Amino acid sequence: MKASRFFISTLKEAPADAEIASHKLMMRAGMIKKLGAGIYTYMPLGLRVIRKVEAIVREEMNRAGALELTMPVIQPAELWQETGRFDKMGPELLRIKDRHERDFVVQPTSEEVVTDIARQELRSYKQLPVNFYQIQTKFRDERRPRFGLMRGREFIMKDAYSFDRDQVGAKASYQVMAQAYRRIFDRFGLRYRAVAADSGAIGGDLSEEFQVIAATGEDAIVYCPGSEYAANMEKAEARAPSGPRPAATQALAKTPTPDKSTCEDVAALLGLPLQRTVKSLVLATDEFSAAGEVVKTQVWLLLLRGDHDMNEVKVGKIPGLAGFRFATVAEIDAHFGCKPGYLGPLGLRQPVRLVADREVAVMADWVCGANVADHHFTGVNWGRDLPEPECVADIRNVVAGDASPDGHGVLAIERGIEVGHVFYLGTKYSKAMNATFLAEDGKPQLLEMGCYGIGVSRLPAAAIEQNHDERGIVWPDAIAPFTVVVCAIGLDRSAEVRAAAEKLYGELLATGVDAILDDRGERPGVMFADWELIGVPHRVVISDRGLKDGQLEYQHRRDAAATKVPVGDILAHVRGRIAI
Template sequence: MRASRFFISTLKEAPADAEIVSHQLMMRAGMIKRLGSGIYTYMPMGLRVIRKVEAIVRDEMNRAGAVELLMPVVQPAELWQETGRWQKYGAELMRVKDRHGRDFIIQPTSEEVITDIARTEIKSYRQLPVNFYHVQTKFRDERRPRFGLMRGREFTMKDAYSFDRDAASMKVSYQIMYDAYIRIFTRFGLEFRPVAADNGAIGGSGSHEFHVIADTGEDAIVYCPTSDYAANMEAAEAAPITLPRAAPTLALTKTATPGKAKCEDVAALLAVPLNQTVKSIVLTVEKEVDGKLDKQVWLLLLRGDHDLNEVKAGKVPGLADYRFSTEAEIVEWFGTPPGYLGPINTVKPVHVVADLSVAPMSDFICGANEADFHFTGANWGRDLPEPVTFDLRNVVAGDASPDGKGVLAIQRGIEVGHVFQLGTRYSEDMKATFLDENGKPQLLQMGCYGIGVTRILGAAIEQNFDAKGIVWPVSIAPFEVVLCPMGYDRNEAVKTAADNLLAGLLEAGVDAILDDRGERPGAMFADWELIGVPHRIVIGDRGLKDGKLEYQGRQETAATAVDLTGIIAFIRARLPA
C-alpha cells in the first residue's frame, strides 16, 4: 500500500465533543467521522482495524465449529412480540413502520430471528448441536450516546447462537465458546479478564463478560489476586460474616441528630464509626390482584459504609419489578421524609430485608422515623424481629473472597464480550422444538455469545496509548509496518530502495505501507505515531550508503540500525506467527 493512494486525514486537535482518549485519538487519526449523534462513518484507516478484528473473530469462530450466516438488520415486530421483548426492551429498541403500517425493529440483537430459523430448520436431534453466528450492524437508541464507538447507537457486533438437545450439552457448547473467546482476546493482544456476570435483559441462567482492562473503564471488575474468582460488580458475591453477633450493651435511645440526614453526618456527630450506622432504602412493588392495584413497600437495610447493588435487590423474592419509592409513599409508610428512616415504629407495615453485613450488627444506629432523630443502641431480637437477610450490597476492596482463598480487589474494565447460557428462555416462548430419539418434541437449549467488534477499537486504545497517539497491538493495527523514506520525491536511491522494500515486505506477507507523500520527516513521523503503526522503518540516503536502515518500534525511544539485506527477516521476527 502507498500512502498517496490511500486516504490519510489526521488532525492536530480533537473535536470539542470528544470526551475520552479513544474518541479523541480516533477522530485525530482519521479513523472515524461523526455523522450524527452516536453514528459514525468508519473511515479507511479505521475500517482496516475493524476488518482485522473481524478476521480474528471469524477464524476462531470457524475453528470452534460455528457456522456463519447473515441475519437482517430490520426485523418484524411479531417475533419480538412472541418473546415479550417488544414491550420489555424499552426505549433503546428502535421501532419503525413500513409503508403499509406494519411494525418492525432495527435490531439490537438477534435472539428472536435465530430462534425462528431454528424452529423451522431443526427437526431432529441428529442435527444437533449447531452454532450459527454472524457479524452484523446493530442499533440501540441510547439515551445519551457518548465516548465515540464506546457508547454509540450504531455499531458492529458478532453474535453467535448455539442449539443443543439438553442442558448438559448446552454447557458443553458454552464452554467451547468461552474457550474460543479466550483465544480471540489473546490474539487481539489485549490485557483482558473474563468475569462472572448477571444475564440482565438477555435472560438465561449463567453468563460471563469479557473485559479489556483499562483505568478509564466504566465497569468495576471484582477479582481475587490469589485465586480464579472474578465477577463484575453486579454479580460479585459478598461473603457472609461468620463471627457471632455481640450481645447488646446499650439501651435503645432516641437521640437528637438535627439536620443530619446522611449516615456520614450522623456518625461524625455521634463520634462513632460509619460501619456502626444503618442506612435505609425504600422500594415499592405494585401488582394487580383481583383487578385491584396492590402496593407493597419494602425497606432494605445496609451498613452505612456500603452501597446498594440494584441487580441483587431485584433478585430478592418479591422484588423482581421494584422501583424506588416516591417521597409521598415514604411519608405515608414511615411518617417522615427520607433521611431519618428505619425499621422501628413504621406507620404502616413494611417488608424488611437486611444485608448480610447488617444481620450480625449490635448496638447499631438507624433512623427513628422522626425528623432530626435517630435510634442508638438498636439490636435485633430485642428491639425488632430477627431480619430476613440477603446479599444486597456492592462488594468493596478487602472483602473476603467468596471462594475463601483471599481478599477481593477491584479494577476498571471495558466490557467487549458476553457469553450467556440461555437455556429455554427463547425456545419456550417461540415453541422451538426438535424430535428426540423417541420421536417426542423437546425444547431446544440455547446459548448466546456476543463480541462488540467496533467497541474493541475504543477499548484497545483506552488500554494502549501515549502522549503521541495510539499504540495498536500489532495483530489489529491498520498496518504492521510503515516505511518512511527521507526525500522520496527528490532522491532516486531512496525511492528505489523504498519501492523495493515495500514489494519485498508485501511478498513476505507483511502488511506494510509506504509513505510516498513527500512530507517533512517530523510531520510524517507524527502522523504514524498518532495512527499507531507498531513498526517504522526509515530509509535515508546516508544510511543507504552504509547498507543500513533505521528501525524503531512504536514504544521504543531510540532507533536501531539494521542491514538492508536483513530487514525483512528482522521485521518478520517481530510479527505474530
C-alpha cells in the first residue's frame, strides 16, 4: 500500500468527549469516526486492525475444530421468549417491530438462534460434538456508552457455541476452547491473564475471563505472584483466618460518637485501628405470589470488618439471599429503630437473619453501631454479648496482601480489561428450548452447551490502553494496521530516494511483510508524527544523505533513537526485528 493512495486523516487534538487514551488516540489517528452515541464507523486504518484481529481468531478457531457460520443480526422475538430473556434482559436488549407489528430483537448475543439451529439439525449422538462460531456485529443499548470502542453500543464479537452429548464431553470442549483462547491472546502480543470467573446462576467452576492488563481497566484482577492462581474480584476467595478467636478483654460499653457515622470516623475518634470496627449492611429478600405481589419480606444483617467491602456476587450465593436488594429506610427503622450509620446487631426491635463475614466471626473486642444515633458499642464479643453468628461466610472482596486461596503466598491486585470469556452453559438453553438429540439408547437427551466470546472490536482499544505513549499508539506487530512504514524523504525530488524506497517496499511485500510506503512528499516532521501517532511498529527512513553513506535508518516505535543499517542489510534487519 502507498500512502498517497490510502486514506490518512490525523488530528492534532482529540474530540472533547474522548476520555481515555484509546478513544483519544483512535480518533486522532483517524481509525474510527463517531456516527452516534456508542456507534462508530471503522475507517480504513481501524478496519485493517479489526481484520487482523479477526484473522488470528478465525485461524485458531478453525484449528480448534470450530465451524464458522453467520447468524442474523435481526432475530425473531419468539426465540427469546422461549428462554424468557425477551422480558428479563431489560432495556439493553433493543426490541423492534416490523411492518406487520411482529416483535424482533437486534442481537446482543446468539444463544437462542444457535440452539434453534441445534435442535433442528443435531438429531443424533453421531453428529456430536460440534462447535459453531461467528464473527458478527452485535448491539447492546448501553445506558451510558462511553470510552469509544471500549463500551460502545454496536460492536463486533466472535461468539462460539459447543454442543455435546454429556457433561464429560462438554467439559472437554470447554478445555479445547480455553487452550485455543490462550493461543489467540498469545498471538496478539498483549500482556493478559486468564482468570477464574463467577459462573452466575448456572454454578460450577468452568468459567474464565481473559483480561488485558491495563491501568485504566474497569475490572480488578486478583492473582498470586508465587503461583498460577488468578481470579476476578467476584470469584476470588478470602481465606478464613487461621487460629482461634482471641478471648474477650474489654467490657461492653455504649460510647458516644457524635456525628461519626462511618467506620473510618469512629476509629479515628476512638484512636483504634479501622480493623477493630465492624460495619452493618442491611439487605432484604422478597417472596412473590403468582400474581407478582410481595407476600413476605425477610430482612438480613451482614457484618463486615470496617476496612472491607461487600462482594455482591458472593452474598447472592448464600442460601436465601438470591435476588437480594438493599433494605429501605422504613425497613431499617422498623428493625433497628435507628438511621443508617449507627446500626449494629445488639438491641434490635425485630429479629433479622444475621450473616457474619469469616473475619468478623473470629474478632474480639470489636466496635459496632449501638442502634442509637451518635453512639457505638465498644468491646463487643461473640457468645457473651450476642449469640454466635448463625451463618458465617466469605462475603467480602479480597484485598492485596490477603493469603492466596491455594496456600502459596499472598494476593496482588491489578487492573484489567475483559476481552474474552469462556463459559460452560450446561443445559440452560437446551432445556428452555427443548433441544435434544437421540442418545445411543435411542432416547432423547438434552444437549450440553458451552459458549465462548471475544470482543473483536474492543480488543484494539484494550491493546492501545496497554501500549501507548505521549506520541501515540504503539501497536504489537500482529495487529498493527501496517507492520512497517517506509518513509522516503524527498521522494518527489530525488530519483535515487524513489528507486531505493520502491525497491525496499517491493522486497518487504514479496517476503510477506505488511508494509506501507509513505510517498506523500510530506516534511520529515509531519511524516514521522503521523506514523508515531498511528503506531506502526517498524520504520525505515530513506534519504539522499543516507544513501550517499550507504546507510538507511531503522527505528522501532519503542526505540529511543534510530539505528543506521547498511542498505544491503536492511531487509534482513527489519525482518529480524518483526515479532513472528
